[in-house]
Amino acid sequence: MNEQLRDLLSRCALGDRGAFAHLYELISPKLYGVALRLLKQRPHADDVLQEAFTRIWYRAGSYQSDLGNPMTWMTAIVRNHALDVLAAQGRHERLLDRDADYGDIEIAEADNDPEADTLLCDAAGRLGICLEQLRDQHRQCIAMIYWDGITYQQLADKLKKPTGTVKVWVRRGLEKLRQCLEQ
């Protein structure tokens, strides 16, 4: 899958619109899932997805395959833009009880798409194993912040723990993750 995505990106860099359409077809459901989880509201997620793919089209030539896999590169484009939008919205004032308002959204057929599954397999392996080895509370904290774009304070409120405690959990979790990956 990564090879296919690299190939499509290099064709996009040459202005191949068909390759861009194919790329969109292949990965937009995964990237939309990431954006919607962060932003909670479809109109915002729609805008972020559109902006992210615009950047992917214009920056395809700057993607360097030796600096990471293509899915990570494109996920970072979506996440960075979504986090900027959250920052502009003043997410620190947002209430946490908005978490679930995307719950009625139908899971895409892409979930059953064998190609989408391959994306998952590509990213698993060592990284997945290291994440699994983290203590549950550490992994849960890291995942909640990463998925939902919440602050330490919001996480602490949600878990009914002091902010300092959740900060330590996240820091220790990430340090263990790094140590595991460097083994």
Added chain:
Amino acid sequence: MPGAVRYQDPQVQERLAREYVLGTMSVAVRRRFQRLLSADSGLQRQVQHWEQHLQPLADQLPALTPPRAVWRALAQRLGHSPQDVAQKAGRGWLGSLRLWRGLTAIAGTAAFALAWLLVQTPEARPPSYLAVLEGGESAASIVATAHKEPWQLTLELVKAPPPASDSSLHLWAVSADTGKIQSLGVLGTDAKQQRALSGAEWLLIKGARSLIVTEEAKSGVPPNQPVGPVRYRGLCVQLG
């Protein structure tokens, strides 16, 4: 430690990169960090490491199909004609031609497909739908054509190594409207295979965005959804 020098400390860089990728920086710190990041390749490497480390979390999120309006707006914004690509609804003759031109942008496959069309004898019935299914190595591998009156499917295994002895190749149609994947049966081993299509199968091809071929285990009941890996895939193009 003065500000600019402090940011050269590898431990500080590592911590900032981690917080940036995780998304916990305050607005002001995030903006300041982005300015530093644009000019510091060491910091960029740290960020890329953490993006890679945390990617499995993103991979665990469910995929959700974005509204079609996003694609239309995107195509318009980039000056791409939505008719150039496979996502549009309704395919008139001109649309098919544009789709075909879009497909021909993919050089290797297009050269092959064009050659394939040219070598067909003039008296042969022109196909209504054509899909050139590529394998992982991007060489043209399987050409699928569908004819109407009578409905018929022809598969030419141009460059398709046989699957393992305990598995077989399955052909599937991916719906343009819903993304749903439905079976078009099992492939044989002959280089050229032809069979009649039922009305339901014809509609599957007619509404398909692309065709895919997966490798499935022979044991047990044939799957009604692909389980095995995708071996070949290609856009389904309407020709007439």
